[in-house]
Amino acid sequence: MxxxxxxxxxxxxxxxxxxxxxxxxxxxxxxxxxxxxxxxxxxxxxxxxxxxxxxxxxxxxxxNRKSARHGARNQDRHKRFAQWILNTFPHILADCVDVRADDDQSNSRKGVHDATTKKPAQRMHILDVAGGKGELAARLSLCHSLHVIMVDPRAADIQSVYMNSVVPKLPKKWQQSIEERLKQSPLFVQDELERRFSQLVMPFSSPSHMGAHDVQTCFGDGALDSSVKNASLIVGLHADGATEAIVDAALMHQKPFVVVPCCVFPNLFPERYISMNDEVSNGEKRVLVRTHDQFCKYLLAKDPRFVTEVLPFDGRNIAIWWDGR
CATH class of the missing domain: 1.20.5 (Single alpha-helices involved in coiled-coils or other helix-helix interfaces)
Structure with missing residues (x-):
């Protein structure tokens, strides 16, 4: 309507x-x-x-600032770390020095053997765990004539790393010497690596406790077991998830070691706890390891003989080590 x-x-x-x-x-x-x-x-x-x-x-x-690019101030960490190793473990590294070919032949003629087993003496080496691209291994094996076995799940091109990352930073006289040797023998670097370096392309996880007298197969791989057993020193520079495994392996085999912790990965390792002071109750409480500082304290608590030291480069530079004594 x-x-x-x-x-x-x-x-x-x-x-x-x-x-x-x-x-x-x-x-x-x-x-x-x-x-x-x-x-x-x-x-x-x-x-x-x-x-x-x-x-x-x-x-x-x-x-004008060297620190403008991310990581620029610790780009020499491999060189500084290698030098620190040489200064800190001189008595251990003597077992890893390469013996030249003529010395090998001389010793074989003389019949150099282990005094107890009557077998050829086992060559010792540095075990570089989670070595990444391999710059530390390249420096130890090619610059300092040490036998090195590197463990990393990714295969590394050590020769390329040495020529492109290490040699350009060496003193001029060393560079000239290397150039002269390469002119005489183009396979010079490759031959040196075959003498002193090898890699196990696999991850490095914590060993299994097989008992007080059975540690031969604690890693589940014969080559890895042998590399740990015959290591003179176990090294882990920013080894990430393998850091604690290095410490555990060193304790199990009573081996000298040094680790420089980096990432913590609390979600991957929820079983890591440390005791901290509780201001509320004036007592102690157990907290999950989440920070770098907590991780270092966690590793140090494994054995009172462990030593902590600040290394001469920027970034994550706290070393935890033990000389095996």
């Missing part, structure tokens, strides 16, 4: 007014959107120009 004073013309007028109002609202919204986009574009362009105006100054300052 139509209300009094209302006819079809009025209804048409209402619909028309409504349509005009809707159209106006849409135009307003569209205009505001365009203004918003234009304003956002102006702001973005202004921000883009702002750093460019100061870019020359900032880049100039950064160019």
């Amino acid at each position: 139509t209300p009094a004073g209302y006819d079809d013309n009025d209804a048409g007028k209402v619909l028309l007014d409504g349509a005009i109002g809707s159209s106006t609202d849409l135009e307003t919204k569209q205009r505001k959107k365009e203004e918003g986009r234009r304003r956002a574009l102006e702001i973005a362009m202004a921000k883009q120009k702002l750093p460019n105006s100061n870019n020359s100054t900032k880049s100039g300052k950064r160019a």
